[in-house]
Amino acid sequence: MVPSPELLTGGKEIRVILGYNYLMCKLQDDTSNIT
Incomplete structure (x- = not known):
């Protein structure tokens, strides 16, 4: 199964x-x- 673009962009x-x-x-x- 190929995940939907929405899921891919959401994960990113x-x-x-x-x-x-x-x-x-x-x-x-x-x-x-440093301080």
Whole structure:
């Protein structure tokens, strides 16, 4: 079975959001370590 385009784009959006949140957490950790 081939997943629908809506499911594919939705999964990509979720991955982008999770990746963005992860990067922001990493940046906050780095800046807190510097100060």
